[in-house]
Amino acid sequence: MTEIITRASALDTPTPPNWGLTKFLDPIRIPPVIEPHSWWGPSEITVRMVRTQARLHSQLPPTTVWAYEGHYPGPTIEVRSGRPLRVSWTNEIDGTMPLVAVRGPVGDRPTSRPGQDLDRPGYEIVEGVTELPSWTVVHLHGARTNAGNDGWAHNATLAGGSQLTEYPNKQQAMPLWYHDHAMDITRLNVHTGLTGMYLLRDAEEDALALPGGAHEVPLILADRNLDTDPSGQLTGQLLFKVPYVPGGPDIPFTGPFNLVNGVIWPHMEVDARWYRFRLLNASNSRFYQLRLVDSAGTPRDEAVRLIGTDGGLLPAPSPLPAAGLTVAPAERFDLLVDFSQFRGERLRLTNVDPGNAGPGRVEPDLMEFRVRDRERRDSFQLPDTLSRSYVRIQHGTTLPEDHEHVWVALLLNADGHPEMWDLEQLPDGDQGQPGENGIIQVEDPATTPPTLRTFRRIGAMFDDAVGVFLRHDGWAVWNVVHVANGGPAHPIHIHLTEFQALFRRTFATTFDQAAGRTTAPIRGFTDVPLEKYEEGWKDTIIVNPGQWVSVAGQFGGGTGEFMYHCHILDHEDEGMMRPFIVSPPELAPFEMHHGGGHHAPGGARE
Template sequence: MKSRRSFLALSGAAAAEAALLAYGMRSRPATAEAGALAPAQQPPQARAAGVRKNLTGEPFGVAMPVPRVLRPTRTTSDTDYYDVDIREADVEILPGTTTRVYSYDGQYPGPTIRARTGRQVKVRYRNQLPDETNVHLHGGHTPADSDGHPMALIAPGGYRDYTYPNRQQGTTLWYHAHGHGTEAEQVYRGLHGFYLIEDDRERNLRLPSGKYDVPILLRNIALDPDTGELILSDPNDRPIVQVNGKPQPHFSVAARKYRFRLLNASDHATFTLTLPSGQLVQVGSDGGLLPAPVTRSQVTISAGERVDLVVDFSRFPIGTQLFLNEAAAGAILRFDVTRHADDDSRLPAQLRALPALPPATVQRDVTLSFNLDPDNTAGLINGKPYDPDRVDFTVKRGTTEIWQVSNGDVEFGIQHNFHLHLVQFRVLDRNGQPPAADDRGLKDTVPIGPGESVRLQATFTDYLGEYVYHCHVLAHASFGMMAQLNIVE
């Protein structure tokens, strides 16, 4: 069992600071130098520029890269085959300095896989790391032996074949490391990438597509400014927000509509985003399109969540600069309107209706909490740490269930979020009230604050076998905040 000290270093939960104080430890503020204003006290532009300038010079000095789309190594009439090496790589995060990361095919973030509904994908992942690892398709409706179960590991020098039938609607998924006890560190070191499913119905809506459909992966890190080395620190002390692997990049856009697929791939950070002078229109969530576009003044994305936005730059003159701001970090991305372009895309008034909710036949309670006993620190679900040999829930295939998921960590105010493998769910209510704006649509991950509870409804279809559900603050999962369900006939 990991020590309490290492838990507090990994989890970074805001109110675990009370426990740190109790043990004579104090989190270092995420500021560049002692005596500086805390980030939340600085004006947005100063916050972003202050963090970046101490590390990299001028903010917005590098272009935001778009993750490379992976090409199949071979195809058949119904299947695309891919080969991906999981290996260490040296990448440039700070200009002029290389950083050693874990990567998929040497890419940081990993390459994007674009799949189609109804067309199977098979990926052979070869592990060239010195450590065991595996891969979970987050949000994927996949057979149990391809889900990336936390104990189904790939040994160094070995490989594993994963099969993704893609029997789900178009949506923004992602793949990442998921070995139990190592998931937080390996994802932090760089094992993450997009997996985008497209379908004909979505294509016929004529949302922005091609080079105007841009995946954006957000995460926060700490780096040694002299060596460029990743620092495995308290996540509260990870002041650099990366946008597709770069701190404070710029992105050149045409004066037309774009679709941005945002993913929060951080361990624990929650990002609240605004675009002053710009309009954010949400069209999708974790599990695909919303019933209709929703204009948002801000969006909040917890770890593991995705949100699809459409931004129309056509109302801005050439030369305009727009800043995507994060509530704590300030400006994290600059959009530069640099050119005109034809635009035959649309933003329809109606997108995709949500499926009907079948009657639920089972109701369950799930509580996320910590045992903070200094001699036995553990993450718990319903009072128990993860045991891969124990089945916590047995679920009959085809049934619909309602789960009330609660955060029991009130004393220290620890934030959790909940991820359920295999299925997408609907949020029925939050604390007995209608779902929040960020709960809309089909979900697979949802934040739950201290003392909060969320009711979810899901239907378990197609596949049999063992799957997990857990807190997607990955350090919490590493400490045992995970449980197992078994789908049976």
């Protein structure tokens, strides 16, 4: 599916330094569970954001964090499908941001190491970060709710304020998560600890009798960096170290310490039976490529079955991809692991991402499973069918004919900085002005002969004019074309919908970075087989350079102005986020806007 999982694994590369911390010393931390319940109407809860201290490793001093209800990560909120929940997200955080940010050039010293490196040429403190107040707004990622409840980035509150939200929960069973979404500083607020899981349950899931209780465990992955004192000892203070290419853009944060549920390299005692793990990548930018290995380093992925994605259950269990499971920031996966064949053994969840190689490589192991050497009764049987309600979305059959089309370009601008444009399609024959900046041409292979489509940029920054207008309860196909010649993969998240991938195609780009446009139509596409799980319901999808990814989703359950963005949080804060509007179809005759969407000038409809 992605460049990440087609390269060779790095299981046999030398072990990197652990900076004085013992691997697998501490038990995993399981977040507490909040189960709101009301027989007479919407349940109501208050979730407080507070300043607290957390022990990331028993060999470290305590770390000051911001956390929901004082837990790092926050409590797991469990609700039933169709039962609304009202949440007062209350900001009770004292003081200013509890992290130090530094910036320095990529050079001869690996950037994935602790300490500020202010003794190195070019390294400097990022001024103003430690003075930032607690300015927060919560987004329930994956929720279908009205825009006023969605966590609009500008609608953050200071300490003493509350954000009042209502979540209808009219969705199938799925793993959502909640996190901060404040404008310009999401990467910093999330880094301080403002994340937590939110699980939706329904009758279809109940009927499967999946492992539950102590045998259903959230695994929230994240990477962090820590400061050091003058002697080089770790202090426990969060450090946000950002490298940059001299003369070029900043590189998104990655850190040398991987945490699972807020603990660096934890262990977990498990019975020799089936477990269900609700996996979330809550990192700022790190991709993981996960495998289960035994004490000899031999992959044991045959014990793992993938049963769900961001938007709920798959139609049937699936093995992991041959090279491991790639998990981008914000993606969630529902995994079953059968430990019955490993009595008395130890296994590791490890990251074999080939990007985690070379001088800046960090410890690949994430956690250790210690399987008890005793037999436990386990009545669970892996079902052949999971979701009987699942329908595969395809053009010409299950995708409604009146769907809309949205076109988005991912690119590098003249300064080498990632950008995201929403596009309006020009009328047939109109190819823009010669040399015009912001023009993307694509020769669509879906028609015979291929149709030349010419697009003009509507907006590139969050506060540019809105370019995408969709109809409530209507379907839309989003075409995301990564035209950059190189650069990073982007996990693209669209609010208010679950979608399915229709196709993934590669191409040789004709985008001229200096001119800010394609110099000839992009053509010669090659289909890339989708991973089986990409046919499931998702809300975040990886788009690699030189790829066109098309997804289809329905936009119901709420109206108003929403966001879509790259979920590399550094990119989101630096401009890769755009708005879109969902409104009732009856409103169309009265609208005066211009921009994308089939009902607006230059839009496309199939």
